[in-house]
Amino acid sequence: MVLAALSILSAGLPTLKKGWIAIKNFTLNIYFLMSLAVIGALVIGKWPEAAMVVFLFAIAEAIEALSLERARNAIKSLTALAPETAEVMIDGGWKDQPVASVLLGSRIRVRTGSRVPLDASVESGRAALDQAPITGESLPVDKQVGDPLYAGSIVTDGVVEATVTAVAGESTLARIAAAIQDAQSQRAPTQRFVDQFARYYTPAVVVLALLVAALGPVLFAGTWGDWLYQALVLLVIACPCALVVSTPITVVSGLAAAAKHGILIKGGAYLESGRLLKVVALDKTGTLTQGKPVLTDNEPFGDLPIEMALQIAASLDEHSTHPVAKALVSGWKLQQPDAATLPVEDFGVLNGRGVKGNIDGQSWHLGNHRLVEELGVCSPALEARLSLLENAGKTVIVLCAASGPVAIFAVADTVRPESFAAVTALKALNVVPVMLTGDNPATAKSIAAQLGIQDARGNLMPEDKQTAVAELKRRFGSVGMVGDGVNDAPALAQADIGFAMGAAGTATALETADVAIMDDDPRKIADFISLSRRCASVLKQNIGLALGIKVVFLALALSGHATLWMAVFADMGASLLVVFNGLRLLRR
Structure with a gap:
């Protein structure tokens, strides 16, 4: 007793x-x-x-x-990753300073084996970083000038100097911690x-x-x-x-397992309701595609060698700031890394059509289908070639000499390598994938055909996407919407669960989405549904x-x-x- x-x-x-x-x-x-x-x-x-x-x-x-x-x-172990001190440039020398006292715009240095103390943008140097705690990416990511660094990631190789873009309490890591709490x-x-x-x-x-x-x-x-x-x-x-x-x-346990793999779920309600999703509507640009146009085709249309035609086109487009022009110049640099652009005289921008200029005393025009028609040099043979590329969802550029067209180039937003697997995984879970995009229907159908998506809708404004999500809810039931958290906000709000891709880089996405995918891997949508x-x-x-x-x-x-x-x-x-x-x- x-x-x-x-x-x-x-x-x-x-x-x-x-x-x-x-x-x-x-x-x-x-x-x-x-x-x-x-x-x-x-x-x-x-x-x-x-x-x-x-x-x-x-x-x-x-x-x-x-x-x-x-x-x-x-x-907690995922969010308590940033070091307590940072190596900061002060009065011309490097000194250790508590992270909490480092100001916005300060210059920091991160070396091999160290953790990044604060969100920053690379100013000099190159390095490979392990971003797994933030984005869930399994392989190191190469960083160079202009690339973002996330607090808590580890430099596995290299040294970089960077400018602080967010103070300690406002870093991506801090926002993740707040969202999880x-x-x-x-x-x-x-x-x-x-x-x-x-x-x-x-x-x-x-x-x-x-x-x-x-x-x-x-x-x-x-x-x-x-x-x-x-x-x-x-x-x-x-x-x-x-x-x-x-x-x-x-x-x-479910919230922790998701966070480990770069999926930030904003509450148990969404973790539970993910299993009910019948349809997932996916924005095309930046979700299923890279979101950056690249040069995909360069074909001769005459006797001028295509290498020379591409150099002339790049010389003209180097003076333009248009995304399509930048894609052509980048493509030329990849194909001819040792070549230099040619001097251009009398350069002019033809709004909505292309550019023009003189090279070695010869007049050149570089632009879209409309420009070719305005110049009066369109022919049935050229029309056939252009239609073939345009029907494949590509933006076509034609280089014209005074005598007529000499080369055809095409630029397109390429499909992410993970997108096909992502769509296949959704189908395996009996979830219907639907593509919603502001791009033209031809481009939408072309990308959808590559990925095996049956329902692809183009020319949609943000409010049109919202209407489409409402219609899908009436037809199927529970609907998820995947977007960038900004221009897709109405559709994300309309959906039962809103997913934001690449949320590590945007505060808006972390705040507005119900589920934030920290990197750009669309396969994690299916991973979330499986976890649910x-x-x-x-x-x-x-x-x-x-x-x-x-x-x-x-x-x-x-x-x-x-x-x-x-x-x-x-x-x-x-x-x-x-x-x-x-x-x-x-x-x-």
């Missing part, structure tokens, strides 16, 4: 204290049930059982708390249901235990003491510990385990075959089962 009393005093006081607080506040919770069971066992002289109830309950509570903390720490504070639908269920379940159990204690001796054989003991067994067995802990441990389905499966398993074990032992208790020892082990066992089952998501 002395050992039992010591056990109750050492392990049971916190539980009894919380039980007393529950009684004072008229709250019938887990601690009230356990306190009632312990006090009842002491009253009828079952000291060893009372000691075991409170001791094992304390152990189960500690394991549950540690497990939940482990899941939360898995997230907000997500953890939100209750998932299943968690709200379980909490609501426990509100009514616990008082019902207390009433049932009272009925068993009061009516058992009257309606059935046995003494008052025997039935009071069975009522106490019923209280312990019916304690909803496992049920209450089953949801938060699973949801937090696994999470839902684990939640169902946990709730089934918690309730199933309770039902079996409740039946044993009501039939008089259960003991307090069995009740405690059943309650503790169920709690540990659901905890460890929920933590499985962290290993994905």
Whole structure:
């Protein structure tokens, strides 16, 4: 009895204290049930059982708390990555300075093996960086002048000097931390249901235990003491510990698993509802394609060698700031890295059509289909060649001499190498992919054909995309929308779940999206849906385990075959089962 009393005093006081607080506040919770069971066992002289109830309950509570903390720490470890000091240029020399005191616009240096202390833009040097904690990318990313650096990423090779673009509290890492903390504070639908269920379940159990204690001796054989003991067994067995802990441990583990892979989910509600998506609408530019036009075709149309024609075209376009002109010049530099541009005289921009200029005394025009028609040099043969490229979704540029067209070039936004796998993965999950783009229908159909998307819609303004998402919801049900978080904002808001791509580089995307993909990999959309389905499966398993074990032992208790020892082990066992089952998501 002395050992039992010591056990109750050492392990049971916190539980009894919380039980007393529950009684004072008229709250019938887990601690009230356990306190009632312990006090009842002491009253009828079952000291060893009372000691075991409170001791094992304390152990189960500690394991549950540690497990939940482990899941939360898995997230904290992703966000507590930035070093405490930065190497800053001060008065012409490099000095270590606390990160919190580094000002916007300061020049910092990051060397091999070091973590980037603050978001910055590279000013000089080259380096390979491991950005996995921020974007989930598995391979190092090469950085050069003008490229962004994210706080917390690691320089695996090289040295760079960079200008700070965000102070410590406003870095991408800090925004991720804030978003995750907000997500953890939100209750998932299943968690709200379980909490609501426990509100009514616990008082019902207390009433049932009272009925068993009061009516058992009257309606059935046995003494008052025997039935009071069975009522106490019923209280312990019916304690909803496992049920209450089953949801938060699973949801937090799911959020942590997603964050590890560069998927930032803004709350348990979105983690749970992802499994319901029937359609995912994808913006084309920057999501399925690179978002940067590149030179794809250069064909001669006459006797001029294509290498010379490309050099002339690049010489003319080098003076233009148009994205198509930049793509042509970049393509020329890749094909002729040792060549130089030719001097251009009398250069002029032909708005909406192209450019013109003189090279070595010869007049040249470089521009689109409309310019060729205006010059009066279009022919059936040229029309056929241009139509072929235009129907493939490409922007066509024609180089014309005074005598007529001499070369045809085509520029297009190329498909991301991951996009085909992303669309295939969505189809494998029985989710319908739909393309929504502001580009012309020919380009939309061309890209869609390469990716195997049946429904591709072009010439859509932001409000048109919003209307399209609303129509998809009526047809299919739950819809996800993938965009850039800025001009796709109306469609993202209309969708059940809005996804923002490349969110590591934009504060807007982190704030507006329900799910932020930290890099530009569209395959992570399917990864998110798969994780949501696994999470839902684990939640169902946990709730089934918690309730199933309770039902079996409740039946044993009501039939008089259960003991307090069995009740405690059943309650503790169920709690540990659901905890460890929920933590499985962290290993994905």
